[in-house]
Structures are given as structure tokens and as C-alpha cells.
Amino acid sequence: MEAINQIKTSEKKSIHFGLDLNGGQLKLFTSPLGSFLNGRRLSFTVEQFEDLDAKLESTGNFLQKNRDSLPKKFEVTPCLSFTDVLIRSLRIPKTSPKEIMNILKWELSETIEFSLETHQLRYIYIGEMKERQGTRDEYLVFLTANSVIQKYTDFFEQYNIKAFGLDFEGLAITRFLKNYSEIASLTHESVGIINIGQSTSSFQILRNNQLAFMKSIKYGSKDFDTFYGDLLNFNSEETKKWRIVIEQSEKISQETIGFIEQSQVKATEPLKNFISSCMRYFSGSFRGEYVQQIFITGDLSNFQGLTQTLSESTGASITKPTLPNIDYDLSTWAQVIGQSLKQRANL
Known part of the structure; x- marks a missing residue:
């Protein structure tokens, strides 16, 4: 009732x-970002929230009491919502949603x-x-730990x-x-952002380089558009x-955000060629448009020749961007990029 x-x-x-992964406690969030389902914002009245509260509490209690009996291969706890509405939205074989429900x-x-309380939440x-x-197609998108993805690839594909x-x-x-929203309003250029750093370092660029997922943002807007990815x-x-995940706003085709993440891979020639291939895809896949500006963040000391390779x-x-240290405040990083864009705009 606190959320209500x-x-x-x-x-x-x-x-x-x-649900909190660690304790199995049901957590309710109110957020100005809103909820999205298949690109449509879901808004609920207070009365609907009150109806939801009982259902969520009941289901949450059930999951909490039966955690030990859940299949071992599915230890990641999900959020809870309107199953019937969501299942109807899936364009997968008719038997699959029921089978998924029985399995999960x-x-x-x-x-x-994005929870502000703990980074242990998964959705x-x-x-x-x-x-x-x-x-355009509809998919069930599973956001979870990399280890789960690697272990159960066949299930996801099935x-x-x-x-x-x-x-x-x-x-x-x-x-x-929030900072990028301001940056995007400064330019009509497509902007590529490459992040390079070891994923085992929790406080590298963006505080954690496991990140392979971003949102498309409207120019000059504080809200999010529907996300698309590949x-x-x-x-x-x-x-x-x-x-690498490439994402782009459908309505504002010039905006593209991309991240490349490294997991203890040395800067060999094959690696440079791989990055080059990613960037060609990143630059030219959407309606023939190209990224005019690429920002590289992270430690490039072991990536000699990378800048030239990407440019060519x-x-x-x-x-x-020149930054004081790797554990910097994100707003500082955003300001550096924003200043660079302003300088280019004045040329």
C-alpha cells in the first residue's frame, strides 16, 4: 500500500x-519514465493500482514461499504483471507462452x-x-546475468x-x-559512443562495463522513446x-547510441578488425545514414592504432574525451562530450 x-x-x-533477487521481496516503484508495453505507455488509475496491490502481494508471497521448488536453471526472479495481456502480445507459436509459463x-x-536501491535487480x-x-517483430526479451545467457542459450533460442x-x-x-538527453539536443549529427574497458572492473567507465543495453532518447526531451535493438x-x-548493441529512435533517425564492451581481450589485429566491422555496421545499417562523430571512452593505452582504424x-x-580518472562522475563525462559537440557546431 505504500506505493499506492x-x-x-x-x-x-x-x-x-x-522482486529483489536477494531477498525475494516484492518492490513497487513509481517512476516518471512510465511503463511500456509494445511501444505503448501503460497508465493506471489509483483504483487499478489498488486492485493490482492484492494480486501482486499474493503472487509475490507465493514465489517467496516456493523459491526452493522453482527449477534450478531459472533462479533469476522476474517482475510481475498482467500475464494475459502480455501473453497475447507475443508473436511466437501458440503453445510456447503456456509452455514458458509452465517451465518458469x-x-x-x-x-x-532501473532500481536506485540495488544493482542486483534483474528484469x-x-x-x-x-x-x-x-x-518489426515482437520478442520476449530476457534481461539477466551474462552467466545465465551463456548457460541456457538453447532455451532462449527455442x-x-x-x-x-x-x-x-x-x-x-x-x-x-539524463545527461545524454541534453547532449543529443546540441547536435543533429549521429553520435557514436564506444566504451572500452574490462568487464571485471565494476567502477570502470559507466561504473560497470557489462552494460550492453541502452535506450533511444528524443532530442530535447526528458522522456524515452520505444527502444529498438539488435x-x-x-x-x-x-x-x-x-x-555490440545498436539502438536508434524510430522517430529521430539521426540519433544512434552504441556500446562495445570488452571482456579481457587483448588488442590484436583480429580485435581491431572486429571493432572495425562493428563500426561499419554501426555507421551504415540504418537507412544508409552514417555516424559523423565517435566518442571513445575507457582506457585505450593498449589499443594503439585503434583510433586510426576506426576513422578509416x-x-x-x-x-x-580527456578525463581526470576512470572513476569519474558521469555528469562530468557528459559535459566533456557536450562541449566538444558545441565546438564542432561552431566550426
Whole structure:
């Protein structure tokens, strides 16, 4: 009821809810970001919230009491939401949703809430994703630990599940997104951001380099557009630990955000070639548009020649912001990029 009272005393009309991975406690969030389902914002009245409260409490208690009996391969606890609505939204074989429900023994949900309390939360998200070919399809998107994805790849493929590895600190990401919203309003150029750093370092760039997932943001807006993404996987030994997620706003086609993450991979020639291939995809896949400016963050001391490789392969201007240290405040990083964009705009 605490969350209901928050709704009654504020102008916020949407809610996010999830289970704490560590304790199994049901957590309710009120957020100005709103809830999204298949690109449509879900807004609820106070009365609907009150109806939800009983259902969520009942289901949450059930999961908490029966955690030990859940299948061992599905230890990640999801959020809870309207199963019937979500299942109907899936364009996967008719038997699959029921089978998934029987296997997972939980209700699927949708949320893009980043918890400010703990980075141990994991979510399941139902939404639309846009493929490179421009066709639209709906997927069950599983946001979970990288180790889960690696272990149960076959299951995800069987049920048409797009799995993204997320180990993030929500507060840092939220602050970054707010800052990027301001950056995006300064330029009409497409902006590429490459992040390079070891994923084992929790306080590297963006505070955690497991990040392989971002949101598309409207120019000059404090709100999010529907997110679209495409995950590239490479099979070679040299590149299999790398991934890149390309995301772009459908309404504002010039804005593109991309991240490349490193997992203890040395800067060899195959690695440079791999990054170059990613950047060609990053630069040219969306409607023939290209990134004019690329910002590289992270420790590039072991990546000699990388800047030249990227510049030659993409034709983009390469900028490496100068920062005081790797454990910097995200707002400082955003200001550095913003200043660079302003300077380019004045040329």
C-alpha cells in the first residue's frame, strides 16, 4: 500500500514492480519514465493500482514461499504483471507462452525501471525490437546475468527469446541517460559512443562495463522513446567475448547510441578488425545514414592504432574525451562530450 499512497500524493500515474533477487521481496516503484508495453505507455488509475496491490502481494508471497521448488536453471526472479495481456502480445507459436509459463512458474512482466536501491535487480521485458532489415517483430526479451545467457542459450533460442546480459548500477545509468538527453539536443549529427574497458572492473567507465543495453532518447526531451535493438554475435575465439548493441529512435533517425564492451581481450589485429566491422555496421545499417562523430571512452593505452582504424573504416571524426580518472562522475563525462559537440557546431 505504500506505493499506492505515493501515487495518491503525486502526479505520477504509472508504476514499475519487481522482486529483489536477494531477498525475494516484492518492490513497487513509481517512476516518471512510465511503463511500456509494445511501444505503448501503460497508465493506471489509483483504483487499478489498488486492485493490482492484492494480486501482486499474493503472487509475490507465493514465489517467496516456493523459491526452493522453482527449477534450478531459472533462479533469476522476474517482475510481475498482467500475464494475459502480455501473453497475447507475443508473436511466437501458440503453445510456447503456456509452455514458458509452465517451465518458469511465474508471471511475465514488462518494465524499464532501473532500481536506485540495488544493482542486483534483474528484469524481464516484453517489447518490440526493430531488426536491421527494417521489419518489426515482437520478442520476449530476457534481461539477466551474462552467466545465465551463456548457460541456457538453447532455451532462449527455442522460445524465440532475445537475451541481453546486464550487470549494471541503475543509478549511474539513469544519470547518464539524463545527461545524454541534453547532449543529443546540441547536435543533429549521429553520435557514436564506444566504451572500452574490462568487464571485471565494476567502477570502470559507466561504473560497470557489462552494460550492453541502452535506450533511444528524443532530442530535447526528458522522456524515452520505444527502444529498438539488435545484438551482433561473432563466433571466432578472438571476438566471442565481445558484443555490440545498436539502438536508434524510430522517430529521430539521426540519433544512434552504441556500446562495445570488452571482456579481457587483448588488442590484436583480429580485435581491431572486429571493432572495425562493428563500426561499419554501426555507421551504415540504418537507412544508409552514417555516424559523423565517435566518442571513445575507457582506457585505450593498449589499443594503439585503434583510433586510426576506426576513422578509416567509418570516415567519422574520432574524439577521446580527456578525463581526470576512470572513476569519474558521469555528469562530468557528459559535459566533456557536450562541449566538444558545441565546438564542432561552431566550426
